[in-house]
Amino acid sequence: MLYLILEQALNGLQYGLMLFLLAAGLTLVFGIMDLINLAHGSLYMIGAFLTAAFFQALQSFFPALLLAILATAAIGVILERLLYRRLQGMNHLSQVLATFALILIANETIKIIFGAQPLMIGMPASLSGAVELVADELYYPAYRLLIIGVGLTVALGLYLLVNRTRVGMWMRAGASNPQMAAVMGVRIKPMFTFVFALGAALCALAGALLGPLLAVSVGMGESILIPAFEVIVIGGIGSMRGALVGALLVGMIDTVGRLVLTFGLKLVVASGTAATLGPTLASMMVSLLMVGVLFFRPQGLFPARG
């Protein structure tokens, strides 16, 4: 039982870190540019598809991943210059409508180029097995360990970027009071472009890493968008620390909750009922947490704007 919980904790950590990659970009764009970007998930999908395409061309995973990240960041820059810059300052409803349209455009474009069937990205052969963490008791897929490693590295890198560099200082200033930051001489526009490209690159990284594990398919961005929004609402909009804590909370609750709830329910009701009821309740848990946070701390756990 101990090892089962340990393994689930690793699973929760892995899922949470992937959510963090998505939520980090979302929260920066929302917090700093005051822009609701529903199409954030589409960048994740584009990143995954580009990885699949580059992988088919190169037959090698890591170069494909790097190229996809660069290409998605470039798409982010173009989108920011052409579209998001104009959306800034409009009301949130217009932004929601415009970026929702972008989701439909992205899905159809991908469908035209790659077809409607899911694509597969091969996993590096050296990572496709399981690692023995505790002799005979705890095995864990090597590839998922890599994801955890990359996720933690990126989290640390983002923390240093936001809290220890000049660019990070501008970003924090822009998030808490954009007008004041502009008056103090922060060049807001290039910073916005940078923030948006960074968000897109993080999306592509998440998409590329999850590609070999899941399937790369049209519409994959929408299913991940809801938990990503839950994460930033829980963590506090615009806050990097909030995104990390929120993502890990959501990841753990989703993964461990499925197991613990079913197990707990079995003590109370018939096991067939518990098997059905447990997963249903578990998928509600994250929403309940979000409701709780909104009720007691409407600004989120780590609000960026004091």
Added chain:
Amino acid sequence: MIRKTCLALACASFGLASGAYAADSIKVGMMTTLSGPGAGLGIDIRDGFNLAVKHLGGKLGGVPAEVIVADDAQNPETAKQITERFIKRDKVDVATGVVFSNIMLAVGPAFFGSETFYISANAGPSQYAGAECNPYFFNVAWQNDNLHEAMGKHVQDKAYRKVVLLAPNYPAGKDALAGFKRFYKGEVAEEIYTKLGQLDYAAEIAQVRAAGADALYIFLPGGMGINFVKQYAQSGMTKKTPLFAPGFSGDEDVVKAVGPAMEGVFNTSHWYREMDNPANQRFVADFQKDFGRLPTLYASQGYDAALLIDAAVKAAGGKVADKAAFRKALETVKAPSTRGDYRFGNNHYPVQAYYLREVVKQADGSVSNRYVGKVMDGHADAYAKDCRM
């Protein structure tokens, strides 16, 4: 008043008249899942159906066939809208194609209410096999439980005594595990239900590992199964707890996506590729030629649905609009099929044999299914006795 009556009479006689003559064309509404994680299934059903229509010279039962294809995107709301369109605007004679049982249950009432024949090439919910059976519903594939019942019997026969069961939390998922347990009498260590459409199974695999069972049975259609089997192989569990599956999760689409890790997975189906009958040999050869991939059981079901419609239209003398005659023809006609002989039970679900297949390495180094043996013969479903029609 008199004018109204005359009009009604005229309409009625027109209706009768058009019923009495052979139709000049037959319209088939093919609504299936062509996008999202379940897309592969719908694409195979569509391609199999169209291949049969091509083999029949673009005709069904000797009359020119028009097949209208629509994508339900695995979304019941979208499916309902397409159904409305099929019935009201396109006025289809026959509908087919739905992959998922939750969608079938959502659109069934509209088809039955409008007296449109529905020939299911996949979804076989228990509801429509039992108390809610309907004169307008025919299933040319199987009842949802059947493939699982066959695997339950196989696992029982092979004396596995402790299994873990895993399925998505939706009607066909529950039917599946009920079917397995109907024939498996050993201990069920754990029964795990997942979200429909779930793609990451790390949490479930950890549970399977912890349960320490000697076999795992899964029912996860489409992309769900592909992801699960891939992740299961990566977790290094395949040797410790062997994997058993219905044909859905052990067919060529999954094998192609997962690769060599699939080797050794046993699965049950009502059809296998090597089957020795003229319809099947033509189907397998031409499917590979036309589409450049091995056919799946879904493709065979699509093909068989078209062959059934063809035979029934012929038997009814081309009179599709004469509902009673067409129904009689569907119920009694002996249609050729890729799986050999089958017949309909009183609930319009097939009574047929089920076989065991194993994913093995072929001579050219690739992996694909091989026929192992027959598990059940002339098997009907458990719900037929509740059907009154």
